[in-house]
Amino acid sequence: MADSPNRNPWLASYKPDATPRPRLPGEHLWTLTNGDQLISCELRTTVDVGVEAQLFRNAELYKGRWFRDRAGALEHARRCRLVLEADGWTAGPP
Numbered sequence: 001m002a003d004s005p006n007r008n009p010w011l012a013s014y015k016p017d018a019t020p021r022p023r024l025p026g027e028h029l030w031t032l033t034n035g036d037q038l039i040s041c042e043l044r045t046t047v048d049v050g051v052e053a054q055l056f057r058n059a060e061l062y063k064g065r066w067f068r069d070r071a072g073a074l075e076h077a078r079r080c081r082l083v084l085e086a087d088g089w090t091a092g093p094p
Contacts, residue, residue, distance in 0.1 A: 026054060029077050032084050033092030039084060041077045043070070053077045 026042035033039075037058060044052045051073040055063040067073040 026052075029074075030081055031092045032081065032089035034084075034087075034089045038092060039089065041080065043073050043077070045070070053080075055080060 026044040029041040029043060031038060031040040038056075040056045040059075042054045042056065044054060046052070050066050050068045051070050052064050052066050053073040053076045054061055065073075065076055067076065
């Protein structure tokens with residue numbers, strides 16, 4: 001059983017960094033709007049891991065999925081866009 005930081009003297013002074021790291025932009029693919037809502041899609045490539053398709057709602061990450069290659073991530077992004085457009089989302093500003 002792991003000790004909690006409050007009980008373990010070695011961890012008593014541990015304080016996680018409260019400053020969030022700035023988000024590094026990925027490769028922007030598209031942005032859709034629906035009223036005052038925005039959904040955008042970006043790809044992020046990580047060497048030796050793969051490519052992540054990330055969906056942002058109003059600039060906050062709400063969904064991401066990893067793929068072994070760029071082609072899979074692009075296909076996923078295309079399908080997400082089709083579903084959103086079928087639900088009434090339209091092309092918006094980048």
